[in-house]
Amino acid sequence: MWKPVRLFAFKRKFDFLGQRRPALIISTLINIVSIVGVLTIGLNFGIDFKGGIAIQAKAKDGTAELDQLRTIVGNLGVGEVSLQEFGDPSTVLIRVQRQEGDNQCVAGAQRVMQKTAGQGWQVKPGPAGTGDVEFTSPSALDAANWRDAVSRAGLTLQERQLPRGSTNTARIDMSVEQRAEWCQQVAIKLVEDAIGSNYELRGTESVGPKIGDELMRSGIWAVIATMVAIAIYVWVRFEWQFAVGALIAMLHDVISTIGIFVLFQLDFSLTALAAVLTIAGYSINDTVVIFDRVRENMRRYKKMPLLDLLNHSINETLSRTLMTSATVFVAVGALVLFGGPVLHSFSIAMLWGVIVGTYSSVWVACAGLVYLGLRPDQLRPADDKADQGDKAEKAEA
């Protein structure tokens, strides 16, 4: 049997907080650069938040011809299109911008109708200002066949919308917003039809304008709510300086992670948001362990100057901090290497989060305690009682 190896045990005690000024400058710079990056370059929002379509297709014969595809899909009249290789050279991810429901989409719907329901079909936009769409059939049809035909274009024909009198035109009334949602479906059909013969469709994602906006809103709320909830928890468990220090460290980590997304133009999707929230949780996790030790030492060494006390606590917990960071790091590393393209931006962000979360626990959260003027004799009475219990236990030992 083997002996344990002390992986992260150091004989020397480091003066971590002696470096708090350079650290402060670096942290501030990173955060400013991140914020400026978000404001100028911007996040590369995925379709979850922006709305749009993403289609994954695999070439039936070997490699995907990106340039050729770009021309084909670009000429469909579905707006901005971007293509990228996805995972391997035969697979391509086609992204189409969110559809706004313009007249081009109605023209696209006519092509869909002519292909699926018959050559003579015409589709025209209704009066300006409305989202109405008019379908004209080449011949008289009964109600069942009307409904059947219109459903091929992805719309529902209601009883009242059937053609009246001798006309062959049915008008489907909808709002401009509804038409935009429908146009997502039209665009999917157009792209799928255009590439379907040479490419196997592996997966389709579509997020309409409405859901995109909703997800964006709830995502922002999720981040705010998480940070507030965690700060409140830390505040209840510790002094207010700890809560503020932890909150600043968490903000630092969240902002710099978003900076990483800007820097590498990683896809900022729902999974990325999950990464950001998890990083917030992890960052605090790391901070709280050190804070816990700081509090313990504050009771034990009431006369020790704060800087020494903090340094001492950080050194005492250093091997744990590094050990846990290392285990999480290797676990997330496995996700980066083997998790596949879907999890790629999530795992890269998490990897960064582990590093920055460890850094910020020491140089942001603890350094923050110094700047926030925490004094070692500043414990609440309730904590003092716990302290006495601690002493009693020590006497027994």
Place this chain on the structure above:
Amino acid sequence: MLNLPRWQTIAIAAITLLSALFALPNLLPASVLQHLPQWYATSRINLGLDLRGGAHFLLEADLRSVLTERLTNLSDSVRAELRKQQVPFRDVTVEAGKNLVVTLRDEANRSKALEAIRAVDPALALSGSGDTIRVAYSAQELAKRKKEVIDQSIEILRRRVDETGTLEPTITRQGDERILLQVPGIKDTSDLKRKINQTAKLTFHLVNEDVAATGQNIPQTVPPTTFLVPTREGMLELRRTNPKAWEDIQSANPRLSPEQICRRYQPQCLPVLKRVVVGGEDLDDSKATFEQQAGGRPIISFTFNSAGGRAFCAATRANIGKRLAIQLDGEIISAPVVQSAICGGSGIITGSFTTQQTQEQSLLLRSGALPATLTIIQESTVGADLGADAIQAGTVAALVGTALVAIFMFVAYGPVFGGFANLAMLVNLLMVFAGMSILGASLTLPGIAGLVLTAGLAVDANVLIYERVREEKALGRSPFSALATGYEKAMSAIIDANLTTLIAGVLLFGFGSGPIRGFATTLTLGIITSMFSSTIFTRMLLAVWVRWRRPSELVI
């Protein structure tokens, strides 16, 4: 601290074994599962659509247009009632999606007009002043209607998607006006999408009793006023006995008319008059209730708007004793005999029904009344091999990730302590699996990422404990005392660290949707169960180990 009472040791071991038992069906190969009792073998974690392959649609019902439609119907009734009560009015207009505006000729008639409108429907909310009266559905009524429209849409969807027979769709309500449709294993979604866009069509016809009296199911000729329509039972029977024919009917393009279906496949059919007595758009509501008198049988009640009520009244008065066929989507769902003239705008269908049957029938009726248009507002379709790729990637990442963490722990804390921590990690994963099996949660690709992350995070509790034990050992404590104080003092940090991560996990679950929920589920479950596995479970292992080996020195 390490002196565990026997019952605690037994309880901890029992919890561990029980979770292993619950997790096991997920890990066993199919060949072994065959020989196990079904209830046990089938209690497995569902794979999410991103791993399994399938389609996921979020649909939004267009409630505004349904409301407008209802208001238009209401305006007819209000007009009729005002005329009947001889209240002179200038106009009754519909404000789309909101309310009716009644403009009176003379302000003095206001109270009389209000009374007349209340006579139409006492639950209406009336406002306005002078010669204008605003008529709206009450908030309560609107909420009820909304719920009904969604129920109706879900029913239509279920019927449509089920027609293909091979799919196992899950259709659930999402919030006030949305429906989530999930269809695992579907390859081509274009048919499915078309079905979403076909609403139900309900019409009432009189049965041509002269033709029916011949007793033939499919008469050679029928008069030009009459056509044949298959009954619902007939079609269900056909589907059971002749699935091939059923499929042909579904895939026919152009669609077969009911008469063609009758002639070609000969299910049970009824000759009905082509003339529509009243259509679904005039049907206001339908409910499953009970007869008034004691021991009341289950019945179906229905209400028409005023136009529908008038037409229905005339038709029933002239045809007492004849059958009235209710046709939904080219099938006759029921053909009750007209007992008496039904003139109040509402009537009932009696018969020897069970409660379940009346509920089904009334839902069928409702699904033909003013169906809402459903719009796809989010779609996610994953092909089977994309799902297989994801499973492959997720499995490899999970195995490599946990293996690396395990190696780390072995190296850092040696075979005994490292081994205990790794055993705890294994138990933690088993407990997450067990928890997901019990909760019926789905495992998604982000969920696997959550598992991997949990594996890395969960050993943190052991790292905290072991590092503390090392410190206490360095202070010169005996092995037993070092272990006991190590556990005790690490506890507050463990709880704080886990609870903060838990907060993030729970909020993520609350805000997230779809696959992200999967991540939040495994992460949250993993943190909760790690509190057991990393502290309570390892403490038990150590307690047993210390008593057994009585080490003079801790190798940690």
